[in-house]
Structure formats: structure tokens, C-alpha cells
Amino acid sequence: MAIEDRMATIHEPRMHAMCGHDPEEAELFRSVLSRIGDKWSVMLVGMLHDGPLRFTELKQMTSGISARMLTHTLRQLERDGLVEREMFAEIPPRVVYRSTPLGKSLAVPVMAIAEWASAHQSEITGNRDRYDARDDG
Amino acid sequence: MAIEDRMATIHEPRMHAMCGHDPEEAELFRSVLSRIGDKWSVMLVGMLHDGPLRFTELKQMTSGISARMLTHTLRQLERDGLVEREMFAEIPPRVVYRSTPLGKSLAVPVMAIAEWASAHQSEITGNRDRYDARDDG
């Protein structure tokens, strides 16, 4: 049995989610995909995976992010329950963010994507270069 | 050993990709994430998983998509080598799209995300409702 056929058989029930057959589940699925597809969420969840970090630490580690987007992205992650925010009533203020069990569990399938990307890196870049070099279309 | 610790240990090398330590790999990773995070790509790859389909068939199955976005998304998928396009010189024209082995292989980790979303559906929606109902912040 070919690998593609096994994949289709094993995961057939889940394929419907990808195709949007169940409207509710499809909407949740899409909301999750768009979250991990945004510019900073995965990077932040990854950074918080090993332990809590302060706002400024996250900002320094995440090269290129603005304070505005860091705040905004952390709020979204907090809303989904992927990240917890703890604020200390001190002067100067101190806020630490930590990954929740849900956030850590998300890291598993996300890293499956990372491994897929790594495994097919040259194939993908090759495809893109070939496509961009085409003169037809 | 706790599940979180095992996850961190097993996948630790890949965590760096999520955090963007290797610039090249991080860029590829981000491009893959943003592709599967866009509105239609995953749905189209899912639909083509079981066999080739024509442009109009895809448009009818993908409720709500515009011809413009269908064309555009298929071009992107074709560029990455996730989808193949075959045009027949007939009148009226006929174009079929089919998933490539690369596209079918991507379905595996993507469905891991789908299963994660399904498994944590109530937890996520609960978190969101609770967050939205908060009066602080």
C-alpha cells in the first residue's frame, strides 16, 4: 500500500475538517491556522516554551517586533489560553508571560510543521526558483 | 518524566527553528506557516488530496471563494510545488489541478494541527469566552 493511500485512509475523517464540511469545527480550525500563520505567535510560543519571560526580554529576543505587535500578539495568545500573563504591582512594573499546558501542547503539531519544512526545504525553494524562472503563464 | 519535559527534550533542536535562530530556515518556516495560515490554501490542498479537480469544481466545493482568490491561491500552491496545473487546449478550455506528493505529505502535519484543534476545541472556545467576558485589563 502506498504511503499516500495510507495517509488518506488513516486521516480520512479529519480531511473533512480541512475541507470545511463541519462549519463550526472548520471555523475553529481556521482560527487556529490563522493564529499560527500570523507573523509572531509561533515564535513567541516557542520562546516561552522553556520558561517565563518578561515583556522586554521577549521584545529583545524577537528581533524586529514592535512593542505594539508584541502586546497585541500576546493578548491574542492569552485570549486563546496559550499564554498566561502575570503582572506585579511594583515600580517599575514587571510583567511575566508563561506558556500554558495548552500552549506547550500546541508546540507539538507546530514542530511537526517545522520538521516538514526542514525536510523539504530544498525541494520547496527549488520549486519556487523554477516557477519564478518560467517564461510561460 | 513529565510530558512537557519530554516534549522539550525530544524537540529541542527544532525549537530553535520556531524561535528564528537560523535566519534562512526561519524564513522558510515562516513562509510555510503563512501559507497554511491563509484563508484558502489548506482547504484547497485538502480537496485535491483525493484526486484532481477542475477549476470550476474547486470553486463550487469551496463555498465563498472568489474566482480571483481561487486563481491566486492555486498559483501560490503551484509555485511551492504543492499543486500541479494541467491545461488542455480545448474549447471551452479545461484546466485540472492535482495535489503533488509534496502536497500530500504536507497534509500529514496539517492534520495533526486539525486534530489538536479538535481535541482542544471546548478548551479554546472556553478560554476565549472567559477572556471576552472579563472586565479588567
Place this chain on the structure above:
DNA sequence: CAGGATCCGTGGTGATACTG
């Protein structure tokens, strides 16, 4: 039939300045 061209609204993202 399978698109291309064009216009346009919205939302994501960054830059800058300001604040408790």
C-alpha cells in the same frame, strides 16, 4: 470555462510619540 483587470474596503503591521 478559466481566468485577467480593475477598484476598493478592511485589517495586519510598523513608526513614532506619549504615559502610569
Place this chain on the structure above:
DNA sequence: CAGTATCACCACGGATCCTG
């Protein structure tokens, strides 16, 4: 320190009309 407020930009996505 950890944000908020404001402005500006542009890519994403939809609507409409046109074509080989």
C-alpha cells in the same frame, strides 16, 4: 518597564466587469 494612542502603509480578499 510595560505598555497606549495615533498615524500611515500595504497586502489580503471581495466585487465587478471583461476576454481568449
